[in-house]
Amino acid sequence: xxxxxxxxxxxxxxxxxxxxxxxxxxxxxxxxxxxxxxxxxxxxxxxxxxxxxxxxxxxxxxxxxxxxxxxxxxxxxxxxxxxxxxxxxxxxxxxxxxxxxxxxxxxxxxxxxxxxxxxxxxxxxxxxxxxxxxxxxxxxxxxxxxxxxxxxxxxxxxxxxxxxxxxxxxxxxxxxxxxxxxxxxxxxxxxxxxxxxxxxxxxxxxxxxxxxxx
Numbered sequence: 001x002x003x004x005x006x007x008x009x010x011x012x013x014x015x016x017x018x019x020x021x022x023x024x025x026x027x028x029x030x031x032x033x034x035x036x037x038x039x040x041x042x043x044x045x046x047x048x049x050x051x052x053x054x055x056x057x058x059x060x061x062x063x064x065x066x067x068x069x070x071x072x073x074x075x076x077x078x079x080x081x082x083x084x085x086x087x088x089x090x091x092x093x094x095x096x097x098x099x100x101x102x103x104x105x106x107x108x109x110x111x112x113x114x115x116x117x118x119x120x121x122x123x124x125x126x127x128x129x130x131x132x133x134x135x136x137x138x139x140x141x142x143x144x145x146x147x148x149x150x151x152x153x154x155x156x157x158x159x160x161x162x163x164x165x166x167x168x169x170x171x172x173x174x175x176x177x178x179x180x181x182x183x184x185x186x187x188x189x190x191x192x193x194x195x196x197x198x199x200x201x202x203x204x205x206x207x208x209x210x211x212x213x214x
Contacts, residue, residue, distance in 0.1 A: 004082055008054045011078055015058055020141050022134035023060050034121035041188045044113045052095035052118045071096050120189030123180045128196025131177055132203055139169030
């Protein structure tokens with residue numbers, strides 16, 4: 001591990017102390033590990049991938065009144081203090097700015113492979129068993145209903161609707177999680193997503209059986 005990566009790990013661990021459990025250091029660590037795993041199969045800048053994975057949720061807008069600029073400011077300040085090159089900083093900030101699911105309609109064409117790698121890793125951590133656990137954790141954090149048979153999922157929400165959504169946790173599977181398999185960029189990402197997607201389908205099937213006492 002190079003010195004810059006090591007310093008970034010320590011910085012992120014300290015910054016995210018006490019964060020909501022779905023967006024804490026352990027989420028970052030899993031995305032970092034997944035990013036490295038996917039990067040092994042792609043021709044990409046490993047350092048940019050690792051830095052972006054480590055800093056991508058340093059100030060998640062969900063917990064900062066929707067402000068998407070804080071993470072960019074915090075990351076730039078940190079990387080400048082570490083004497084990272086301007087080129088590296090620009091690449092990392094581009095990834096942080098464009099990684100989010102809700103921003104997918106606004107991103108430029110021809111995205112760099114480094115963004116595709118980190119984006120796949122972040123999306124993989126939103127599905128499968130971890131994805132189920134994180135979704136219910138966040139639903140509880142927001143005091144949302146787990147499920148309501150009369151409340152339909154809202155598909156094709158705009159970015160603003162998505163940010164303000166307070167639907168049920170089960171509906172979130174249809175509004176986002178089950179869509180993520182189809183948004184994977186890399187072959188490795190697609191391969192890992194397949195198993196995790198199938199697990200969520202099995203979970204939902206079991207959930208409805210138990211809900212309906214069938």
